[in-house]
Amino acid sequence: MKKVTDFHVVEVQHLSHDTFIIVLQGTEPVIAVLPGQFAEVEVPGSPEVFLRRPLSVHGCDPVAGTISFYVKVVGKGTARMSELLPGEKVSVIYPLGNHFTILEEGRVLLVGGGTGVAPMLMLANKLKKAGAEPVMIIGGRSAADIHISDAYHAVAEMHVTTEDGSLGVKGRVTDHPLLKEEFNFNRIYTCGPDPMMKALSAIAREKGVVCEASLENTMACGFGACLCCVVKTTDGHKCVCTEGPVFDTTYLENW
Amino acid sequence: MADLKIDIGGLLLKNPVMTASGTFGYGPEFDDFINVSDLGGIVVKGTTLEHREGNKYPRMAETPAGMLNSVGLQNKGVDYFAKHIYPAISHYDTHILVNVSGSRVEDYVKVCEVLNELEGIPGIELNISCPNVKEGGMAFGTSCPSAREVTKAVRAVYHKHLMVKLSPNVTSIAEIAKVVEDEGADSLSLINTLLGIAINAETRRPVLSTITGGLSGPAIKPIALRMVWQVANAVKIPIVGMGGIMNATDAIEFILAGASAIQVGTANFLDPTVTIKILRGIEEYLDRHNVATVKELVGAMECC
Ligand SMILES: Cc1cc2nc3c(=O)[nH]c(=O)nc-3n(C[C@H](O)[C@H](O)[C@H](O)COP(=O)(O)OP(=O)(O)OC[C@H]3O[C@@H](n4cnc5c(N)ncnc54)[C@H](O)[C@@H]3O)c2cc1C
Ligand SMILES: Cc1cc2nc3c(=O)[nH]c(=O)nc-3n(C[C@H](O)[C@H](O)[C@H](O)COP(=O)(O)O)c2cc1C
Ligand code: FES
Numbered sequence: 001m002k003k004v005t006d007f008h009v010v011e012v013q014h015l016s017h018d019t020f021i022i023v024l025q026g027t028e029p030v031i032a033v034l035p036g037q038f039a040e041v042e043v044p045g046s047p048e049v050f051l052r053r054p055l056s057v058h059g060c061d062p063v064a065g066t067i068s069f070y071v072k073v074v075g076k077g078t079a080r081m082s083e084l085l086p087g088e089k090v091s092v093i094y095p096l097g098n099h100f101t102i103l104e105e106g107r108v109l110l111v112g113g114g115t116g117v118a119p120m121l122m123l124a125n126k127l128k129k130a131g132a133e134p135v136m137i138i139g140g141r142s143a144a145d146i147h148i149s150d151a152y153h154a155v156a157e158m159h160v161t162t163e164d165g166s167l168g169v170k171g172r173v174t175d176h177p178l179l180k181e182e183f184n185f186n187r188i189y190t191c192g193p194d195p196m197m198k199a200l201s202a203i204a205r206e207k208g209v210v211c212e213a214s215l216e217n218t219m220a221c222g223f224g225a226c227l228c229c230v231v232k233t234t235d236g237h238k239c240v241c242t243e244g245p246v247f248d249t250t251y252l253e254n255w
Numbered sequence: 256m257a258d259l260k261i262d263i264g265g266l267l268l269k270n271p272v273m274t275a276s277g278t279f280g281y282g283p284e285f286d287d288f289i290n291v292s293d294l295g296g297i298v299v300k301g302t303t304l305e306h307r308e309g310n311k312y313p314r315m316a317e318t319p320a321g322m323l324n325s326v327g328l329q330n331k332g333v334d335y336f337a338k339h340i341y342p343a344i345s346h347y348d349t350h351i352l353v354n355v356s357g358s359r360v361e362d363y364v365k366v367c368e369v370l371n372e373l374e375g376i377p378g379i380e381l382n383i384s385c386p387n388v389k390e391g392g393m394a395f396g397t398s399c400p401s402a403r404e405v406t407k408a409v410r411a412v413y414h415k416h417l418m419v420k421l422s423p424n425v426t427s428i429a430e431i432a433k434v435v436e437d438e439g440a441d442s443l444s445l446i447n448t449l450l451g452i453a454i455n456a457e458t459r460r461p462v463l464s465t466i467t468g469g470l471s472g473p474a475i476k477p478i479a480l481r482m483v484w485q486v487a488n489a490v491k492i493p494i495v496g497m498g499g500i501m502n503a504t505d506a507i508e509f510i511l512a513g514a515s516a517i518q519v520g521t522a523n524f525l526d527p528t529v530t531i532k533i534l535r536g537i538e539e540y541l542d543r544h545n546v547a548t549v550k551e552l553v554g555a556m557e558c559c
Binding site for chain 2: 001002003004042048049050051052091093217218219220221222223224225226227228229230231232236237
């Protein structure tokens with residue numbers, strides 16, 4: 001059941017000059033969110049920002065009553081969010097969209113690029129609990145883009161690629177040996193820039209495994225009311241907010 | 256407590272709060288948030304004769320105090336609506352109006368013939384004003400002869416409530432309104448979106464795949480109020496006002512300008528519970544101002 005409800009800012013943890021994690025405390029019991037689901041978050045006190053902003057849920061703890069988002073500043077809304085102070089009120093519509101499928105066994109590969117890292121920790125946790133063996137690659141331009149805490153190492157075998165080679169394997173995620181000669185996975189889960197996800201989808205097809213990708217789109221509502229957020233599938237236009245954001249990439253046209 | 260009931264040309268609404276086509280899905284999208292049956296009425300997504308895929312991505316651009324959309328009437332066609340969607344929403348205890356769109360007069364007529372047969376649909380909103388389809392739609396609503404032609408043709412076959420939705424992208428909306436009234440419309444709704452463009456200066460490209468799109472939200476409210484007032488002074492049939500209504504005060508302003516009922520559009524995206532808040536707010540306003548019925552407030556703006 002979706003709802004629109006108020007949260008209060010607990011803290012904004014700055015990971016770098018443009019990336020932060022914002023933690024919110026619910027004013028009502030917090031609904032358990034599944035990995036890949038997202039929320040439509042109000043940007044308070046910012047008259048130039050008219051619509052809410054869609055953000056993947058990074059963490060959700062119904063016991064503590066908190067929810068968190070992993071955000072990169074790209075414009076006015078995300079910039080304002082990065083300046084929110086503890087105690088400020090933020091209205092959130094959640095949980096929205098579908099979620100990644102949780103396999104219960106086998107080695108699975110999780111690939112996050114840019115803010116596509118957002119849902120990956122929660123996903124790895126769920127997969128591991130279910131009995132699968134998660135391996136994760138995080139890609140960035142340089143070491144400054146990579147923010148992985150001990151929590152990641154606790155649930156997944158971690159790998160990093162950077163385009164400038166300042167951390168991990170030099171190159172893009174698809175240059176990693178795990179996606180080449182060492183490929184040995186039942187499934188690929190990915191979230192990040194479209195070109196990266198498309199390249200992973202091509203590898204998955206070649207290897208004969210399913211690739212689940214979490215897409216972004218321009219959204220006005222986030223819950224199926226406006227039809228602004230379509231992606232072309234083999235079955236015509238589908239709303240990313242309700243039929244996604246996670247899609248089996250064989251279902252997407254031109255992927 | 257004030258009486259919220261209002262008659263809009265033979266259709267009795269339990270209160271004046273309706274939802275605007277294309278912003279409320281078919282209703283079930285809001286079941287988690289509100290009791291849809293509490294509303295005065297809902298207008299479902301633009302429905303055409305054939306299935307339409309709509310326009311390409313990107314279809315939406317945020318703008319100051321509003322947004323542009325170019326959804327392009329994506330829908331599965333009237334037969335699909337009648338077979339699959341209608342049975343799933345006919346339980347709502349509110350008036351369900353179908354927004355009818357098309358690019359040829361014959362198509363409008365055929366859609367209305369199908370809708371005539373649906374017992375639980377007490378009326379249609381004839382959309383002669385959609386800016387997001389290549390041919391037709393708005394073309395009908397922007398000239399008197401074509402507005403007359405399509406209204407007349409639909410009136411001849413459609414026997415229930417005929418609400419005609421007007422385009423603001425015209426020089427004189429009052430003239431179009433009069434023509435549509437002459438041809439037998441039971442009520443008028445206005446305004447549809449205003450044609451606009453958003454440009455990305457960095458890439459030098461339009462933001463929308465269609466270049467132009469329809470502007471909605473608070474940015475258009477003053478224009479919408481002006482048009483409701485002009486049309487109210489030109490016709491006798493009831494008016495349903497919309498355009499940037501975000502709260503109860505906005506709704507009251509439309510009623511004062513001459514609207515008997517209102518539709519809430521873009522505001523639903525920001526707060527899916529906003530319609531109920533507007534409803535409660537109207538009630539509170541009437542009580543606070545000792546107004547016994549909504550009807551007394553219609554067109555009650557005092558000009559001097
Ligand atoms: C389902 C979903 C989940 C998302 N999850 C996350 C997340 O976990 N963390 C995160 O940081 N971001 C996420 N995003 C992207 C995020 O919504 C946008 O970055 C944000 O809306 C930008 O708002 P702004 O006001 O800062 O930027 P604006 O001032 O609105 O725009 C600045 C620039 O960003 C681009 N932009 C705006 N919106 C989007 C968008 N939706 N997708 C891509 N580019 C955009 C614009 O074209 C513009 O160039 C997600 C988007 C979707 C649809
Ligand atoms: C995403 C979107 C889709 C719309 N689709 C339709 C439609 O199918 N038919 C129609 O008559 N109007 C459509 N409209 C126009 C609205 O019904 C309404 O006239 C307009 O948005 C102004 O009201 P608002 O400012 O409250 O949104 C649409 C508007 C939006 C924002
Ligand atoms: S964002 Fe409105 S339908 Fe998807």
